[in-house]
Amino acid sequence: MGVIDLIARRAASILRVRPCGLCSDFDGTLSRIVPSANQARIEPSIRDVLESLTGQIDVIAIITGRSIDDVRRRVGLDGLVYIGNHGLERWEHGVYQVDPDALDWVPRIQKIAEELASRFSSPAVEVELKALSLSVHFRRTDDPAAVEQQLLGALEPLAKQHRLRLTRGRMVIELRPPIDRNKGTALADLIERRGLRAVVFLGDDRTDVDAMQMLASLRAAGRIEAMSIGVRSDEAPSELVEVADALVDGVEGVAALLEHLRRLL
Numbered sequence: 073m074g075v076i077d078l079i080a081r082r083a084a085s086i087l088r089v090r091p092c093g094l095c096s097d098f099d100g101t102l103s104r105i106v107p108s109a110n111q112a113r114i115e116p117s118i119r120d121v122l123e124s125l126t127g128q129i130d131v132i133a134i135i136t137g138r139s140i141d142d143v144r145r146r147v148g149l150d151g152l153v154y155i156g157n158h159g160l161e162r163w164e165h166g167v168y169q170v171d172p173d174a175l176d177w178v179p180r181i182q183k184i185a186e187e188l189a190s191r192f193s194s195p196a197v198e199v200e201l202k203a204l205s206l207s208v209h210f211r212r213t214d215d216p217a218a219v220e221q222q223l224l225g226a227l228e229p230l231a232k233q234h235r236l237r238l239t240r241g242r243m244v245i246e247l248r249p250p251i252d253r254n255k256g257t258a259l260a261d262l263i264e265r266r267g268l269r270a271v272v273f274l275g276d277d278r279t280d281v282d283a284m285q286m287l288a289s290l291r292a293a294g295r296i297e298a299m300s301i302g303v304r305s306d307e308a309p310s311e312l313v314e315v316a317d318a319l320v321d322g323v324e325g326v327a328a329l330l331e332h333l334r335r336l337l
């Protein structure tokens with residue numbers, strides 16, 4: 073029996089406890105990492121599996137740093153729950169909800185995005201405005217490590233000046249409102265709202281560690297059955313590898329795992 077098969081069997085046993093949820097990050101987990109944010113697309117075989125699991129699993133949720141509009145367009149499945157901007161907004165049963173405190177930050181974030189776009193006019197630095205937050209990408213630069221330092225030099229004072237949170241991900245720096253929301257709190261809310269007793273979560277990056285830690289603490293408190301599956305890559309942060317209950321290799325590993333899961337459930 074292969075590793076993927078063992079992980080799938082464990083995940084399937086958790087998802088037999090009802091009500092259950094299968095929750096996942098998007099970029100680097102369901103979608104391969106590509107040079108530009110706008111080129112990302114869900115892996116077609118993963119989309120098929122998620123579509124066929126809808127109805128068999130009580131809640132399938134995508135919890136992402138992207139905006140809801142963006143990720144819904146890229147996934148294109150209406151039966152899912154979408155949680156965007158690292159937990160500041162959600163779309164569930166066709167209803168969109170946003171953290172009202174986050175709305176106050178929209179004009180300021182837009183202004184900062186415009187400022188950054190003119191300051192870093194190289195086409196290799198991409199400023200992605202997501203209404204409630206913004207991302208500055210440097211994957212396409214010739215020397216990402218050096219550009220990251222330059223960007224941090226500019227973004228750290230800006231974050232301080234505007235009281236924004238600065239977070240880092242895979243060749244990206246993000247500015248977010250100073251609101252105590254992250255993928256962990258978003259997942260805890262979802263568990264509470266939908267009365268979930270079992271959750272499997274998949275993710276590849278630092279912001280996913282919040283969700284994995286939240287699951288670990290709810291499991292330790294005896295509240296839920298849970299399993300965190302990390303996606304291994306050259307860019308995987310060490311905290312993800314430490315906190316995940318199991319690891320699969322890249323988006324291909326996720327696709328293989330979900331296909332196994334479909335057969336087992």
Ligand SMILES: O=P(O)(O)OC[C@H]1O[C@H](O[C@H]2O[C@H](CO)[C@@H](O)[C@H](O)[C@H]2O)[C@H](O)[C@@H](O)[C@@H]1O
Pocket residue numbers: 097098099100104105106107108109110112135136137138139200202207209211241242243244246277279
């Ligand atoms: O929480 P996630 O769903 O993983 O979103 C995190 C960020 O992902 C996107 O950026 C990442 O993917 C890009 C496309 O593959 C890649 O070019 C970039 O280097 C990655 O950081 C997205 O653009 C961001 O808005 C998300 O916050």
